[in-house]
Amino acid sequence: MTADGYDDLKLYIHGEWVAGADGTSPVHNPATYEQIGLVPLASKEQVDKALQSAAEAYRTWSRMSPLARGAILKKAAQLIRERADHIKRQLTMEEGKPLHESHYEVYTSADYFDWFAEEGKRAYGRTIPGRNAGSRQTVNREPIGPVAAFAPWNFPAITPTRKIAASLAAGCVCIIKPAEECPSTALAIVRALHDAGLPKGVVNVLFGNPAEISEKLISSPHIRKISFTGSLPVGRLLGRLAADEIKPITLELGGHAPVLVFDDADVDAIIDLSVRSKYRNAGQVCLAPTRFLIQEGIYDKFVSAFVDRTKALNIGNGLNPETDVGPMANQRRLSATSELVEDAISKGAKIRTGGPSERNAGYYWNPTVITDLSPDARLMNEEPFSPIAMLAPFGSMEDALVEANRLPYGLAAYVFTRSHKTAYEVTSNVEVAMFGVNQYSITVAETPFGGIKESGFGSEGGIEGLQGYMVNKYTSEAFM
Incomplete structure (x- = not known):
């Protein structure tokens, strides 16, 4: 030792x-x-x-x-x-x-x-x-x-x-x-x-x-x-x-998990869950929610609450009991994150909070919230594997389903709604192997873990x- x-x-x-x-x-x-x-x-x-x-x-x-x-x-x-x-x-x-x-x-x-x-x-x-x-x-x-x-x-x-x-x-x-x-x-x-x-x-x-x-x-x-x-x-x-x-x-x-949040969802109840799940292990989780698709009626409220909660996170050495989000695991992930964010900004994306860390040591990247992403931004098409949340509005369920299924990934997806009918329609039509309905905690020893596509x-x-x-x-x- x-x-x-x-x-x-x-x-x-x-x-x-x-x-x-x-x-x-x-x-x-x-x-x-x-x-x-x-x-x-x-x-x-x-x-x-x-x-x-x-x-x-x-x-x-x-x-x-x-x-x-x-x-x-x-x-x-x-x-x-x-x-x-x-x-x-x-x-x-x-x-x-x-x-x-x-x-x-x-x-x-x-x-x-x-x-x-x-x-x-x-x-x-x-x-x-x-x-x-x-x-x-x-x-x-x-x-x-x-x-x-x-x-x-x-x-x-x-x-x-x-x-x-x-x-x-x-x-x-x-x-x-x-x-x-x-x-x-x-x-x-x-x-x-x-x-x-x-x-x-x-x-x-x-x-x-x-x-x-x-x-x-x-x-x-x-x-x-x-x-x-x-x-x-x-x-x-x-x-x-x-x-x-x-x-x-x-x-x-790996994956690029969509999160479909419908107008009837309780924003106040799910923001803390969403932020903690997004930034767990600095986003280096294959099941991590990445593309937050929020119905237009609650989009502004969701973005504002998500940004405020993200700003409140404690960033630092994982050995500190007060730390919420630690560093990324290696320089490769830090460099990849920087490239993805620079590409998104060049295509019109807006950084609502976060970005590169000013720390002198450690592979840190501040938890980041990005909106106004172009569909051809690399972040919208490549697994980010980083502490970056992408938020975008949608109108109809059909619009959300098209975006959720647009990528070739098929690991996990999440939906938040009070409607059993909406939950059924989403889980029946989004092409993934694992689904969370009104929750992000979906894996335990007795359940299958794996993807499709x-x-x-x-x-x-x-x-x-x-x-x-x-x-x-x-x-x-x-x-x-």
Whole structure:
């Protein structure tokens, strides 16, 4: 552990914590620019060892009873909760989000282990009546095999956990490559599994060159399934690699979530919810509301209230308990945000509040509200992944539906109305995989998480998440 309390970083291969054989890469605190650690990078030989370890472990883990597998996952969940204060600090130091958000994320990760530990016991097959006397037809659910999983930096606890917990509950083993920028949180999650008695090789953790590791893992004959959460360009690349190997892949590739607010909505009641959800994790949330489409009758009131509430947010280091919005996670996001805002302004957009931060250190961008956006502004067409709220009026429901469906994304959408009929019309016609009606909190361990169209395919979480790591085996028996 370093002087500031950041954990020492290791690879986890065949049940052992080891140094990387291909050098290290610095980890920085996004609130201060300070280097807080060195992430070890795996050599090709270490990747090969992880693959061999996973293949060996699969033979025994897949045959272990769901009850025994679940007991280890539940013990890990218990340890994560016991260590939550330490893990949430690691998360905030390396990713930047406020401590209260990290606290929620760590406890939610424990929920995933608990839920999949139980659901793994209910991966039932079925019996199909035979057409002839003395025959029986059965369909069993079996684990698909070793999994290669790739997780991003914005939710360094929840995203790896979804992949690990579901795959292990299904009877698979998992090689996980978390983001090199936020390594400590994922390692803390795996450390809980290790201390819970996880057999060697069931989980391996690698860091290194993303392109080299992903290509090597996906092309390996040991790997039977891929799971990736991240950007659309990388998702396209990994999808092509998986297709070349005829291997199934789950992809979660982000979104550009519309929020449809109708005239009958209670503006005062939803402003605080809307602002907190928009600026959670500095907007670096794939489910984040981005395009606020407000019916004309309440547009001015909504804009005024949204701007006032945004101005009241406390911006600062996530380790400060008073912070509402922390820094962005890295320089790439800061530069991308600046480019998007400059493009919008050049096309006539108005900044109602926010903009670049004047702080001397940290990847800060002040929570921003923008109106009068041109439809061809990049902000209206590219996932912002930043603390920027775009507000625009609409007249009829048809106008709102056209704008909501205009983009190729299909992850999440939200609607606020007191009318059941309006809510039904919107949820029936907006093309997304997840919907929030009069709320933004829409994901928990027992529900599916995933998108359609260019937001990806497949689900994590829920029964669907478990099934993604299983295959059907059909058996037809004739009794002699």
